[in-house]
Structure formats: C-alpha cells, structure tokens
Amino acid sequence: MQDSRADILGRIRSRLGRTAENAASGRVEIEAVLARREQGPRPAVEADLAARMRVRSEALSSTVEEVARLEDAPAAVARYLAGLNLPSAAVAWPQLAGLDWAGAGLQVEGRAANGDDLVGITGVFCAVAETGTLALLSGPDTPATASLLPETHIALVPVSRIVTGMEEAFDLMRAECGELPRAVNFISGPSRTGDIEQTLVLGAHGPYRVHIVLLRDC
C-alpha cells in the first residue's frame, strides 16, 4: 500500500521536475494561494437578498412563504401541511424541538430522521441568494438526515442569514465554526432526476417538495 503512494507521488514529482529547491519555493507558493483565497468572477446579485432568495428558490421548484418571527413558524408549517393534505407528524432538528409545535397541532420529534419519517423540519446555517440555495451543516443538533429522508422538507430561514454567494457562506463557516463540520450540504430545491428520456421528475431519492419559511425579523 505504502509503495503505491511512494510510486505515484514519486512519478508525479519526476514528471513535474521537482527538486529540493523548487519544492521549497512551491510550498511558499501554495501557502500564498491558501492565504489569498482568491475569488473568481462573481455575477451581479441585487441588494435585496430576501427577494432574490425567493425568486431563485421558486425557480428551483421550492415554495416560499414569509412570517415575522421564529415563534410564528409552527403555525405556518401546520397551515402548509394541512393545505397539501400532508401528515401532521414530523421530525425536526433537535435545535428546533423547543418551539410550540403541539400548540399548532403538530406532533414533532427532535431527532435524526429514519426511513419512516414523512416530514422533516430544519433550520439552515445560512442561505445563498445568488442561486436560491440552502446551506445546512451536520451536527448533533442539526442532523443531515432530516433534510434528506422525508418526502417533504421544510426549512426555516432567518432573513438575516441570507448571504450573497457561496463564498460568503464559506466565510461565515470559517468565522463561526473554525473548521468545516462533517457535512456541508447545499440544497437547491427538491431532489430530481432527468435520467429517463431526459424528462424532469421531482422526488428522485430525496424530498419531493421543499418549502421555505422566511423569518423576516430573525
């Protein structure tokens, strides 16, 4: 095993003409690249990030509604589920389990999702306005399965957590988490496939529908 590593790296070095001197200067160069974190060209994104988020999410076949505060979320979720005749039992991020779900007539358990859960409720780490994308980080209070296994995914998105692009999302992660969690999942609408006759079908392996509840004052 070890000799494959030595062999492959050895051949890479010899094909690149690596010597002790240019290895030293090469290391300086890669450190500089890592420190610079140079960005590529960025498309223009309008200043009203919430509006952009809404438009782009809808273009990705998500649905969007807006409420004022986090405390308004349970009622909004209950309305949404009832409107589509979806079950009132859901799994949610443990982080959100403290909200008054029962008061809105929902049976919500805060835990990771299993194959039988039909509705998953999550928050987000942040959201990316450029593409209408949700950014979720895995963790004990924010299990990755809640946005993946259920047929319906409902995400509560504080408007203050909407950033311009993926670059800003990564910056926020570096600033707030130090290093990346096990999984950073960027989610852009319900899961889909176009494999059969290139016909788009929503709900391949992940959720059939994604509903975004924007929290205006959060």
Added chain:
Amino acid sequence: MQIRSMHFKGRASAAAADRVLQGKLATAKGLFVDGRRRAVAEIDLEATREASQAIRNRAVAHLDLWLERFEQEATRRGGQVLWARDGAEICRLVTDIARRHGVKKAIKSKSMLSEEAGLNAALEAAGVQPVETDLGEYILQINDNEPPSHIIAPVIHKTKEEVADLFARVHQKPRKTEIGEMTREAREMLRTHFLSADMGISGGNFLVAETGSVALVTNEGNGRMVTTLPRVHVVITGVEKVVPTLEDLATLMRILPRSATGQSISNYFSVLTGVKRPEDTDGPEHLYFILVDNGRVDLLGSDFQDMLRCIRCAACMNHCPVYQTIGGHAYGWVYPGPMGSVLTPLFVGIENALDLPHAATMCNQCGVVCPVKIPLPDLMRKLREQQVERRLRPWGERAALKLWAWLARHPSLYAFAAKFGVRYLNWLAEGGDRIRVMGVAPSWTAGRDFPTPEGRTFRELYKTRRNE
C-alpha cells in the same frame, strides 16, 4: 470495463443507421445545448472559464504538493488516504476495506473510476452486493450490467418503454408507463438498499486541499444517502481532482452545473470532511479516500497535460456532431465523445483505440464550450500524429501519403498529376458543380456530394497571370 474501442467503425456505422437512437440523442441535445446557453448567460462566461482554467492549472502545476496537503488535512480529520496505481489496485483496496468492516452490501453513487476498474464484478466476487443508486446507473445494472452511453445521462440511449419493460421484468410489479411512476418505483426499491447497506462508495467531483474535503455534486440525492447512511464511506477519485481552496470550489460550481445540464446549481452540492464526530447522530464512522493514477500521472508534462483539467461536465459530447449521430456506446469504453476520444487512447493505449482520435469533424464546438478550455481538437490531432509516428496507420494510407510526398518533391510530375486530377474530377461531374459518385473512392460520396474543382489548377492560373 472491457475495452471495445477497436470496434469503433463497425459500431459507429450501426449506430449511425439507427434512427430511433438519433431521435433520442436529438431530444437530449436540445435540452442540454439550449439549457447550457440559457444558464451561461447569467454569468460572465469567458471570465469564469479563464478563472476555472487557472484554478485547474494551479492544481496540476504543483500536484504533488497539493495532494500532500490534502492528505494531511483529510487524515487530521479522521479520513484514511490510500493510493491506487490502477484498476486492479482499486478493486483490491475496496474489497479489503469491505472485508475489514464485515460489509455485505455496498451502495454506490456514480463513480467513473469504478467503471474504469470494473469494481462491481470484483465486489461480487468478494461476496459483497454492489447496488448502483443513480437512477440511470441502476437501470444499467439491472439490465445485466449494460455499459453507460453518456457520463452524466447514462441511459440517454433508452426509451421509457424499454425501461418500463425492464422494471416490470426485474421488479416483478405491474408495468408502469409514466416516467414519474417509474421513478417512484425505483425510489422504493432503492430505499431499502439505502437503509440496509454497510458501505457507501462514491466518486468525487473535487478534492479540496485546504480542508481535506471531497465535494460531491448530484441531483437525485443518492450521493447524500451514500455518504450519510452507511457506517463506511469510500471515495474513489483521480489524483488530478484536487483544487486548492473553497473559493475555487465556489467558482467551479458556477460553471460545472451550467455546462453539464444547464442548471445554475445542482440540487445537492455536498462538501464532506472527515468522519462522524462522537456527538453526531448520523454520518459514517470510517472514511477512506482512494486516490487513483490509472494513466493520469503519465499525462503530466506530456503533450496531453491539458486533459488533466477536465471536470467531467459532458458539455463536449453534448455539443459534438459525431456523438449526436452515434451515441456513446460506439466509443467502446467508459468515456465517450470528444473527451473520450482523447482520454481512451491515453488510458488504454493508443493502439487499442485507433479510430477515436479520428472520430471528429474538427469543428471545435467541444473546444468552445469546454469550461476549462481544453483544446480537444488539438489533442486529437496530436494523437493522430503519434499514430503516424508509431506507424499505426493502415498500410494503404501510409502508402498513399508516401506517394504524395514523393510527388510533392517532383514539381513537374506534381503539376501533371494535379492537372490530370482536375480533369478527371471535372469529367466525373459531367458539367455540374457537384460530384455525386466519386469514381475511385465511392464511399467518400456515400452520404454527401463532392464539390467540382473550379476550372484549372493553381499552377495553370499562376502561369497565365504572370504572363499577363
């Protein structure tokens, strides 16, 4: 995967006569080509291509150092980095890991390297059930392990009727004809596998040196399942897949989905770093990276180094008139279209894929759309040159070129031959401006006309002009 690239001509001719296949390819072409055009209009395409090219070049220029950095970071986060020289080594490493962890079932999200290695057969032989979970790949697997015909739309060559028959037969359920229902049926079949597998095997779109992460792009969500649910996750990627920073990832993600499917962003883009932490309730406990050479290292410093930039977006095949006519199977190995015409000979041996560098009209559509600016036609031309240098061209062609070279060195004979040739072609045209059947090489005009030369030869014209 078995290499069938030497049979290109026969298979391409059969495919070119298949009207049904071309119908399917034409629909897909419309979607991919129009979709891409719309999606790239949202960004500064040329600037983003330049930046993407620069990112990939930066990675390749110090590949050893970036890989060492990646390895260091990935290891620090609890991953184990292994190296494989070829397909056989991939198979050995993966089956060893399976054995070590007592794995019975492995769920797979798309990995071209596992196709290169023929990994599924090796897993089966080792008593592990491999399950492809990308819908297209799943369809191929249950159809007796049929090979894919496109790198991102593997069953582009199948109609829904064919899939309906296949599902009815294999799933033993009433035949469905609506694509949504068929997808739901496959979802249900695969759910049980997702929830019961011990190991997940994925490819990787990129490796990030800064963080030791693998970045995975999917639409179906199977990639997330494969990397979240089983207790062991194995990533198999080529050594060239490394990029320096998360910012680089952000830039490449602006151009990859747009070039591939015309999406501004793919549904799921996951950046995965390390194993499940003690307090986490989901995620794999063991994470292995298998970094693969299988022919890639030899491209460094060669005429073909540009090819190492490839991000496997498939734009080149979506825009290729040859691919449009014959589909992917004729290319005979894992990679079809222009990128396959370059990669296949380089990976499996130039003498095992002689026709592929010639399977091009040199229209440069591929070069124009490639998001990392790989000059694909130039690379095909270089492969053609190598065939000539290594005397791999057929004797008839070599003899004809020799004759031409000899003629060209004898100006008066050349003038005579040219004069005779022009007269002959004019005679064939019977006074018209097109030749319907080329006398000495009738197959040349089987599908097109040959234009009649304009009057006299260059030399004759030159002579008269000088005299005037």
